[in-house]
Amino acid sequence: MLSLIYSCGLRCGELLALQPVHIDSKRNIVLLKNAKGKKDRIVPLSPKILDMLREYYSLYKPKKYLFEGQVAGVPYDSRSLQQVLKQASHKAQLTKPATLHWLRHSYATHLLESGTDLRYIQELLGHNSSKTTEIYTHVSTKSIQQIKKSILMICKIKIKMYI
Template sequence: MLIELGLLALIYSSGLRISELINLMIEDIITERGQVRIRNAKGNKDRYSLLSQALLQDLRQYYKKYRPQKWLFEGPKPQSQYSSSSVNRFLKAASLKAGIKRRVTPHMLRHSFATHLLEQGTDLRHIQTLLGHSSSKTTEIYTHVSNKQLNKITNPLDELLT
């Protein structure tokens, strides 16, 4: 369970694609900078994303327990990668257990990462960089306008008159 929760938390907290997650190596967790290095991401470019300090403690526990050799998340055979189908299977089981009827995918966690950053006031260009998008148009698809943000907007006339 520690592996699966770590996988999902890392997808969400770093905005990773599932392929990027399963390709992470141990040395891609850069604790001193609070970053995750994503090697050969889409477009064959390396990029860096955020590393949650809360998740870092769980990753340390995971590492002590499982002692992965090469990949951060290894499969059942020594030095084999954890599979994307295993991630999907666990997420499906977890969402059903939570009573979620809608199909939940790892990519939804990536979308949520972007949306929540935008809701916190993070600049769209920074989100674009974290997600590894070459075009801001792609990032805009990820960052759905939420009612939470719309409710915070004040009318410009009201601002002028107060």
């Protein structure tokens, strides 16, 4: 569940509302029905995550929802999912607190760092306004390091010009 949230930039509610029919394994996409704002959207699905989902599906054979609670046909509980993340964070010895929304935020940040256009990220996240996406995707440390390298390069060039 956590891998799917991160790899697709899903909201908690979107993950819990997923049904097996929403996974299009032929086109490697996830169809999100009635997401926030009652909108449908499509997000890409990693082949590695698809393999994980296939293994999960063969083990648990969900009836209605992809991730079901202890009662078949009932979606997994959001509080239980938060506990799963808490346990995973503890196991990974993370020192900073982690939230489910943090996984979505990391997805957007990593897309931005890899050069993905902000408008595409906006579409993937299902944001109406580009302002929401701009706030969501904070300036990354990788970007700051790149700026520092550029400034150093400019300084070196100017110094050579004066020598």
